[in-house]
Amino acid sequence: xxxxxxxxxxxxRVALQTARGAVEAVRxxxxxxxxxxxxxxxxxxxxxxxxxxxxxxxxxxxxxxxxGAVRYGGHNLLTLRxxxxxxxxxxxxxxxxQEPMTSLNPLHCIGDxxxxxxxxxxxxxxxxxxxxxxxxxxxxxxxxxxxxLDAYPxxxxxxxxxxxxxxxxxxxxxxxxxxxxxxxxxxxxIQGQILDLIRRLVDDSGMALVLISHDLGVIAETVDRVLVMxxxxxxxxxxxxxxxxxxxxxxxxxxxxxxxxxxPGQSHPRAPLATIAGIVPDLHDLPSACAFAERCSLAEPRCxxxxxxxxxxxxxxxxxxxxxxxxxxxxxxx
Amino acid sequence: MSDGRSGSxxxxxxFRHRSFVVGATLxxxxxxxxxLSLIWTPYAPTAINIRRRMAMPSADHWLGTDSFGRDVxxxxxxxxxxxxxxxxxxxxxxxxxxxxxxxxxxxxRGWIEELVMRFADxxxxxxxxxxxxxxxxxxxxxxxxxxVAIAIFNIPVFARVVRGSANxxxxxxxxxxxxxxxxxxxxxxxxxxxxxxxxxIVVQATIQFALAILAxxxxxxxxxxxxxxxxxxxxxxxxxxxxxFRAPFLAVFPGCAIAIAVLGLNLLGDGLRDLTDPRxxxxx
Numbered sequence: 001x002x003x004x005x006x007x008x009x010x011x012x013r014v015a016l017q018t019a020r021g022a023v024e025a026v027r028x029x030x031x032x033x034x035x036x037x038x039x040x041x042x043x044x045x046x047x048x049x050x051x052x053x054x055x056x057x058x059x060x061x062x063x064x065x066x067x068g069a070v071r072y073g074g075h076n077l078l079t080l081r082x083x084x085x086x087x088x089x090x091x092x093x094x095x096x097x098q099e100p101m102t103s104l105n106p107l108h109c110i111g112d113x114x115x116x117x118x119x120x121x122x123x124x125x126x127x128x129x130x131x132x133x134x135x136x137x138x139x140x141x142x143x144x145x146x147x148x149l150d151a152y153p154x155x156x157x158x159x160x161x162x163x164x165x166x167x168x169x170x171x172x173x174x175x176x177x178x179x180x181x182x183x184x185x186x187x188x189x190i191q192g193q194i195l196d197l198i199r200r201l202v203d204d205s206g207m208a209l210v211l212i213s214h215d216l217g218v219i220a221e222t223v224d225r226v227l228v229m230x231x232x233x234x235x236x237x238x239x240x241x242x243x244x245x246x247x248x249x250x251x252x253x254x255x256x257x258x259x260x261x262x263x264p265g266q267s268h269p270r271a272p273l274a275t276i277a278g279i280v281p282d283l284h285d286l287p288s289a290c291a292f293a294e295r296c297s298l299a300e301p302r303c304x305x306x307x308x309x310x311x312x313x314x315x316x317x318x319x320x321x322x323x324x325x326x327x328x329x330x331x332x333x334x
Numbered sequence: 335m336s337d338g339r340s341g342s343x344x345x346x347x348x349f350r351h352r353s354f355v356v357g358a359t360l361x362x363x364x365x366x367x368x369x370l371s372l373i374w375t376p377y378a379p380t381a382i383n384i385r386r387r388m389a390m391p392s393a394d395h396w397l398g399t400d401s402f403g404r405d406v407x408x409x410x411x412x413x414x415x416x417x418x419x420x421x422x423x424x425x426x427x428x429x430x431x432x433x434x435x436x437x438x439x440x441x442x443r444g445w446i447e448e449l450v451m452r453f454a455d456x457x458x459x460x461x462x463x464x465x466x467x468x469x470x471x472x473x474x475x476x477x478x479x480x481x482v483a484i485a486i487f488n489i490p491v492f493a494r495v496v497r498g499s500a501n502x503x504x505x506x507x508x509x510x511x512x513x514x515x516x517x518x519x520x521x522x523x524x525x526x527x528x529x530x531x532x533x534x535i536v537v538q539a540t541i542q543f544a545l546a547i548l549a550x551x552x553x554x555x556x557x558x559x560x561x562x563x564x565x566x567x568x569x570x571x572x573x574x575x576x577x578x579f580r581a582p583f584l585a586v587f588p589g590c591a592i593a594i595a596v597l598g599l600n601l602l603g604d605g606l607r608d609l610t611d612p613r614x615x616x617x618x
C-alpha cells in the first residue's frame with residue numbers, strides 16, 4: 001500500500017449564493033498532492049480555480065459553501081473549526097496572491113508583516129522573528145535585507161513586494177504553498193524571476209506547490225502535474241509533459257492554441273491570435289452533459305446529452321471527453 | 335488613507351487648508367478658555383454681588399454681570415469647562431462602545447451584524463432630548479444625566495460609521511493575506527482594521543463633539559442637564575431669556591460662546607476629513 005498523500009481532495013464542490021439562487025462554481029474536483037509535488041491548475045477566468053484555492057485554505061467568501069473532503073494530516077479541512085484552521089494557515093498551509101500591490105498592509109513595515117506569523121505560530125520573540133525575517137528576505141532575493149525590514153510597502157516595486165509576500169508565506173516552512181496567479185500582475189521580465197524563485201524554493205524545502213494560473217507557459221515551466229479546469233471541473237489532468245505532448249481535451253487544445261507566440265522573422269504578415277469561440281457558460285444554467293459542448297468544434301449529438309466519461313489517455317493522464325479518439329487521432333501534437 | 339509617509343507633509347497641507355486652520359484656532363480658543371478657568375477666572379463664577387447686578391460691560395466686568403451680579407466672563411470661562419467635560423465624556427463613551435460594536439459587527443458578520451445594526455437603528459430613533467427627558471424623569475436632572483443621554487445618542491452613530499468603514503477594509507486583499515497567514519479575526523481587527531479606520535473615527539468624533547456641545551446646551555437650557563449653581567452656557571441662555579429686552583448682552587455672550595465652539599469643531603472636522611482623504615486633498 002502506498003503511503004497516504006500529503007493532501008487529498010475528494011469531490012470538492014463550492015456552492016455560491018447569488019441573487020438568482022445557488023450555483024456550483026466548483027463541481028466535483030478530486031486530486032492528490034504528495035510531499036514535494038508541484039501541481040498546476042489552469043483555466044480561464046471564472047472556471048473555479050481561485051475558489052478551489054480559497055476552499056483549500058478555508059478562506060471562502062461569505063455565502064460560499066464547500067462540500068466534499070479536503071484531507072490533510074488526518075483532518076478534513078472543510079469541517080475544521082476556525083481556531084484549528086488559524087493554527088494551520090500560515091504555518092502548514094501558506095498562500096500567495098495575485099496582487100502584490102494590495103496584499104500588504106500599507107500601514108505596517110514589511111519586516112513586521114513577515115515576523116508576525118513567526119511570532120504567532122512558532123512563538124519566537126520579536127527579536128528572533130526579525131532575525132528570521134532577514135534570512136527570509138535574503139532567501140527570496142531582496143538586496144540589503146536588514147535595511148529593507150523597515151521599508152513600507154509603497155517604498156517597494158511590485159516584484160519586490162511579491163518577493164516579500166513569498167517570504168511571508170515561507171516564514172514557517174509550510175508543507176503546502178498555494179500560489180494564486182502569483183505573476184499575473186507583474187512585468188514579464190519579473191515573472192520569470194519570481195517563477196524561478198518559487199521553483200527553487202520548492203526544490204530546496206521539499207514543500208508541495210499548487211500553482212494556479214491562466215497561463216499555460218507559466219504552468220509548463222513550473223510544475224510536474226497539471227489540471228485543466230473548465231466550468232468547475234477538471235476536464236484534463238496528468239503529468240505536465242504527457243498532457244502537453246498529447247492534449248486530449250478540445251478545451252485544453254483550445255487554450256494551447258490561444259497562447260500568443262512570437263515567431264522570429266515571421267512577424268509579417270502577423271497571424272491572427274487563435275481564440276476559443278463562444279463564452280464561458282452561465283453557471284446558473286449549465287448543460288447536464290459536457291459543459292464545453294457549445295463551444296467545441298468536435299461536438300457531436302452525444303456530447304450534448306450524456307456526461308462524458310473520464311478517459312485514460314496514458315499513465316496517470318485522463319480527460320473527460322467523448323471525442324478523445326478525434327483529438328488524439330488527428331495527431332497535431334505540438 | 336494615510337500610508338505612513340512622514341507627518342511633516344500632513345502638517346504642511348493642514349496649514350494651507352483654510353477651514354482646518356480656522357476650525358483649529360477656534361477650537362483651541364475654546365479649549366484655552368476651559369483650561370484657563372481651571373486656574374483663574376476674573377471673579378469666582380458663583381460669587382453673587384447684588385449691588386452690581388445687570389451691569390453693562392465695563393473695565394471691572396468685561397462682559398458685564400447677570401441678574402445675580404455674577405461676572406459673565408467668569409461664567410463663560412467656567413461654562414466652557416462644563417461643555418467640554420460633557421462633550422469629552424459623552425463622545426468618549428460613544429467612540430468606545432460604538433466603535434467596539436461596529437468592529438464586532440464587521441468582524442463577525444451574519445446575525446451579530448444584523449443585531450448590532452438593528453440595535454443602532456432602534457437607539458437612533460430616539461432623539462437625545464427625548465432620552466434626556468426620560469432619564470431626568472427617572473434619575474432627576476443632572477450633568478451626568480446629559481452625559482448619558484448624549485452618549486446613548488452617540489453610540490449608534492459610531493457603530494454605523496465604524497462598521498461601514500471596517501467592512502470596506504475587510505474586503506481588502508491584505509486582509510485575505512493576513513487571514514491566510516493564520517490570524518484570527520480579533521487580531522486582524524486590532525492590527526489591520528482599526529489603524530486603517532482611525533482617521534474616519536477622529537473626523538466623526540470632532541463633528542459629534544460639536545453636536546454634543548449643542549445638545550448639552552439645549553438640555554441645560556431646558557433644565558434637564560447641568561443644575562445651578564454649576565455654570566453652563568445653556569443655563570445662562572435660559573436665565574437671560576427672562577430679561578432679553580433689559581439686558582440683551584446676557585443672551586449674546588453665551589450664544590456666541592456656543593456658536594464659536596460648534597463652528598470651530600465643525601470646521602475642524604471638515605478640514606480633517608479633507609486632509610485624511612487623499613482623493614479630496616489632491617483637488618485642492
